[in-house]
Amino acid sequence: MPVPQSRGLVSRSLLRDNAYRAIRDAIVDGTLAPGERLNDSDLVEWLGVSRTPVREALARLEQAGLVRTKPGRYTMVSPLDVRAVRAAQSVTAAMHELAVREAMPDLSTTELDAMREANARFAEALRRNDVDAAIAADDAFHGVAVTACANPAVRTVLEQFTPVLRRLERLRFSSLSGRGSVAQHDRIVALCEAGDVEGAVAATRANWQTLLPLLDTVSPDGEEPDGEDGSVSSPH
Incomplete structure (x- = not known):
């Protein structure tokens, strides 16, 4: 789904870390879906910060395996690897x-x-x-x-x-x-x-x-299967 329309989510006193956590949590909870393109300007508007903390956050998320970046072309939410x-x-x-x-x-x-x-x-x-x-x-x-x-x-x-x-x-x-x-x-x-x-x-x-x-049940394309009743059991 698209980047949320709400603005100013991150307070300016907590720019870099909160930008990272906000984008990370949106990826984890499925708000930002696998394969979705991440546009700097959309993230800047959503979070209410400048491009610098957004780009720093995306770099950290790439290290964590949650986003993929093709320099000069695109940044996207990583499929499940x-x-x-x-x-x-x-x-x-x-x-x-x-x-x-x-x-x-x-x-x-x-x-x-x-x-x-x-x-x-x-x-x-x-x-x-x-x-x-x-x-x-x-x-x-x-x-x-x-x-x-x-x-x-x-x-x-x-x-x-x-x-x-x-x-x-x-x-x-x-x-x-x-x-x-x-x-x-x-x-x-x-x-x-x-x-x-x-x-x-x-x-x-x-x-x-x-x-x-x-x-062992995740498909090669990164899709997470549901159980027979549409749910999946809890890990720990």
Whole structure:
């Protein structure tokens, strides 16, 4: 669909990063569809910024695999690239495993409670079939360990590669079958509380690996298939 007509979305005090996030989120949620051409002037008008932060944002998005650029010709939203998504899944899973491993010695009762609360919100969002809320709650759950590990490299890598997975995650969070992920989250919390580092890391790995079966069903042209009932199951 076309670039939204609303204007001034990004405040001028947060130009570059917010321009990046706004375009990224529009790609991830399907507002900007795979194959759609991205015109600088349309993005400038939509976001209410100059061309410089828009071009910087597009360069970052190209590095993340979300846009493709042919210098002097066009910039477009990238079709879903199975190889890129598989690589992103591998790297993202490894970063979350590392976050849990490094966070474990310092996870407090407050942080464990925060994980439980996020998982409760995740379960409720799945019951309501609220994709946006499910993604936010899932991010909050995994984000506890990412924050607690205090490793800026982990956050930087996740910032780059997680958006590539989001396009699949949105489809999978649209199904109530993601309830199995609620139990996986509960197991991660229980293992963290018990101080079982290797068990918590293994449970985190298993949680992220549930995304892999969907990759095997994505067609070569990058189309994501629906399930028999028109939905796809949730990853983690």
